[in-house]
Amino acid sequence: xxxxxxxxxxxxxxxxxxxxxxxxxxxxxxxxxxxxxxxxxxxxxxxxxxxxxxxxxxxxxxxxxxxxxxxxxxxxxxxxxxxxxxxxxxxxxxxxxxxxxxxxxxxxxxxxxxxxxxxxxxxxxxxxxxxxxxxxxxxxxxxxxxxxxxxxxxxxxxxxxxxxxxxxxxxxxxxxxxxxxxxxxxxxxxxxxxxxxxxxxxxxxxxxxxxxxxxxxxxxxxxxxxxxxxxxxxxxxxxxxxxxxxxxxxx
Amino acid sequence: xxxxxxxxxxxxxxxxxxxxxxxxxxxxxxxxxxxxxxxxxxxxxxxxxxxxxxxxxxxxxxxxxxxxxxxxxxxxxxxxxxxxxxxxxxxxxxxxxxxxxxxxxxxxxxxxxxxxxxxxxxxxxxxxxxxxxxxxxxxxxxxxxxxxxxxxxxxxxxxxxxxxxxxxxxxxxxxxxxxxxxxxxxxxxxxxxxxxxxxxxxxxxxxxxxxxxxxxxxxxxxxxxxxxxxxxxxxxxxxxxxxxxxxxxxx
Numbered sequence: 042x043x044x045x046x047x048x049x050x051x052x053x054x055x056x057x058x059x060x061x062x063x064x065x066x067x068x069x070x071x072x073x074x075x076x077x078x079x080x081x082x083x084x085x086x087x088x089x090x091x092x093x094x095x096x097x098x099x100x101x102x103x104x105x106x107x108x109x110x111x112x113x114x115x116x117x118x119x120x121x122x123x124x125x126x127x128x129x130x131x132x133x134x135x136x137x138x139x140x141x142x143x144x145x146x147x148x149x150x151x152x153x154x155x156x157x158x159x160x161x162x163x164x165x166x167x168x169x170x171x172x173x174x175x176x177x178x179x180x181x182x183x184x185x186x187x188x189x190x191x192x193x194x195x196x197x198x199x200x201x202x203x204x205x206x207x208x209x210x211x212x213x214x215x216x217x218x219x220x221x222x223x224x225x226x227x228x229x230x231x232x233x234x235x236x237x238x239x240x241x242x243x244x245x246x247x248x249x250x251x252x253x254x255x256x257x258x259x260x261x262x263x264x265x266x267x268x269x270x271x272x273x274x275x276x277x278x279x280x281x282x283x284x285x286x287x288x289x290x291x292x
Numbered sequence: 293x294x295x296x297x298x299x300x301x302x303x304x305x306x307x308x309x310x311x312x313x314x315x316x317x318x319x320x321x322x323x324x325x326x327x328x329x330x331x332x333x334x335x336x337x338x339x340x341x342x343x344x345x346x347x348x349x350x351x352x353x354x355x356x357x358x359x360x361x362x363x364x365x366x367x368x369x370x371x372x373x374x375x376x377x378x379x380x381x382x383x384x385x386x387x388x389x390x391x392x393x394x395x396x397x398x399x400x401x402x403x404x405x406x407x408x409x410x411x412x413x414x415x416x417x418x419x420x421x422x423x424x425x426x427x428x429x430x431x432x433x434x435x436x437x438x439x440x441x442x443x444x445x446x447x448x449x450x451x452x453x454x455x456x457x458x459x460x461x462x463x464x465x466x467x468x469x470x471x472x473x474x475x476x477x478x479x480x481x482x483x484x485x486x487x488x489x490x491x492x493x494x495x496x497x498x499x500x501x502x503x504x505x506x507x508x509x510x511x512x513x514x515x516x517x518x519x520x521x522x523x524x525x526x527x528x529x530x531x532x533x534x535x536x537x538x539x540x541x542x543x
Contacts (some may be wrong), residue, residue: 057495060334062325063466063510064497065318069339074313083311085346088320088337091495095336118476119496120483151476158479192498215314225369225402228409232371244308244342245370246315247443259314 048207050076051103052086055096055114055124056191059088068113068196079204080212080263081109091115096127104131104185109207111200114191116180118158125164128186134166141171142178170206172199182206211263215292216272219257222284223247227256230278238271240264255287299458301327302354303337306347306365306375307442310339319364319447330455331463331514332360342366347378355382355436360458362451365442367431369409376415379437385417392422393429421457423450433457462514466543467523470508473535474498478507481529489522491515506538 052072058064069086076083084107089095096115103110115124129136142163151159162178165171172180172189180189180199189199224247235243241262248255258279260271272289279286303323309315320337327334335358340346347366354361366375380387393414402410413429416422423431423440431440431450440450475498486494492513499506509530511522523540530537 057493058497058510059320060324060337061464061512062321062323062328062334063495065321067316069310070313070316072313073311077313083313084341086311086339090335117479117496117498119479120486121495154480155474155476159476161479213312215312223406225406225410228368228370228412229405235371242308244314244372245368246309247368259309261312 048081048109049084049107050081050109050111051084051107053096053099053103053110053112054086054088054191055091055112056088057090057121059114060090067193068191071193071197072111072113072200075200075204077213079207081207082213091121091123093123093127093130096124097131100128100131100186107185109185109187111187111189111203113189113196116162116178116188116190118161122161124188125161125166125181128183128188129166132166132183132186134168134183136164136166138163139165139169139171139179139181145178172202174198174202213261213263214265214268215259215261215290216268216275217257217259217288217290217292218272218275218279218286219248219255219288219290220279220284220286221253221255222279222282223254224256226282226284227258227278231258231275234271234274234278238262238267241267241271243271243275257288299332299360300335300358301332301360301362302335302358304347304350304354304361304363305337305339305442306342306363307339308341308372310365311341318444319442322444322448323362323364323451326451326455328464330458332458333464342372342374344374344378344381347375348382351379351382351437358436360436360438362438362440362454364440364447367413367429367439367441369412373412375439376412376417376432379434379439380417383417383435383437385419385434387415387417389414390416390420390422390430390432397429423453425449425453464512464514465516465519466510466512466541467519467526468508468510468539468541468543469523469526469530469537470499470506470539470541471530471535471537472504472506473530473533474505475507477533477535478509478529482509482526485522485525485529489513489518492518492522494522494526508539 165181169181169183187203246257416432420432420434438454495510497508
């Protein structure tokens with residue numbers, strides 16, 4: 042861990058199917074929410090195909106640059122499941138059959154060839170800790186890399202296990218004000234507010250409901266008092282331009 | 293365009309909200325599907341925050357590496373909308389107010405300060421071509437970079453405009469066989485099939501329905517005859533291990 046207030050992370054999503062459009066990813070949003078909730082700042086996400094050089098290159102960049110790297114996908118039993126191999130290669134470690142995962146896999150009988158394929162899922166790099174999965178074979182953590190399944194409900198379980206092992210930063214809080222106001226109406230004063238609150242982030246997210254256009258204004262940061270002050274200023278700004286506030290939220 | 297059969301692309305998704313979990317991205321899957329349909333091979337996607345250095349660095353890598361780069365997000369009127377600035381910086385071009393976009397924006401009256409913010413959306417790099425958006429300000433193409441909005445329905449329109457300007461590769465076709473068979477049951481023979489059909493890609497995607505587990509096996513490639521032959525072999529393989537086929541599909 043680097044010595045600083047903010048703990049950072051990246052997500053590496055592995056799988057041809059995510060880039061061909063065959064499967065629509067739902068994991069990134071879930072991971073983003075969960076990390077934000079425990080005060081970890083997700084800084085980058087990359088989608089790469091099931092290609093060793095691509096996976097290893099991305100791992101090398103991301104694990105050097107961020108405190109934590111979370112991967113999804115590529116840990117099943119088939120020929121295109123190469124994430125464990127790539128992590129081992131990137132970290133210069135050997136894979137071995139983890140006895141705990143092996144015994145889970147062997148609980149269900151299978152012909153030798155089928156069992157051989159399934160046992161691929163028991164291969165972890167030397168020194169790895171397991172990320173429990175109640176549905177079957179576990180994921181693993183090695184150094185600052187957390188290797189999780191691509192199937193959402195399995196990934197969720199592994200992420201819960203992973204988060205229990207993390208050192209979080211200060212939790213990031215948010216205040217949101219949603220109003221029927223266009224981004225343009227508030228853009229300039231919002232820029233001035235951002236300049237006056239450099240430690241907080243202000244985001245603006247337009248939406249449409251029926252024929253009406255609106256914007257959610259979201260302030261985020263770790264300093265709750267500053268956040269309240271900024272939220273009050275945003276509220277005044279929106280009301281000042283005649284915007285109808287439809288929702289306020291804390292997070 | 294590099295001289296080769298396969299036309300490649302990357303997507304760069306820009307926005308703090310995608311990494312904080314506040315907004316769940318739905319654009320990547322849509323772009324992936326549309327590019328695949330016109331025979332463009334999406335090789336990588338990256339999510340980065342609204343931070344100039346991050347956006348410029350990602351643009352530099354991706355535009356050098358792939359035939360096309362598609363960006364989403366960061367082209368609205370607010371202080372955190374910096375995509376046009378970053379693209380201009382990466383390409384060493386100046387921004388100017390595009391008269392066509394400016395006239396669209398000026399159709400709706402607004403106080404001077406509001407108009408000034410809105411006119412940020414008319415700024416494009418010198419030499420850019422426009423990507424039409426019937427809902428308002430256009431996106432743009434400059435060199436091999438296509439700059440699109442983050443709001444899905446606006447992005448869809450801009451992507452349609454972009455795709456009309458692309459030179460596609462050979463269309464990639466697919467054959468899928470979905471069956472109640474576990475990945476492990478077919479993993480080993482599937483690996484052998486992959487070795488025998490090196491020009492095609494075989495993917496396997498597990499799913500669960502109620503208490504039953506199944507797998508979709510998908511073959512992809514440009515050679516339709518080879519694809520049919522491979523699909524027949526996959527079907528025989530699945531039936532050989534007693535797998536119940538529930539669906540077959542062409543794409």
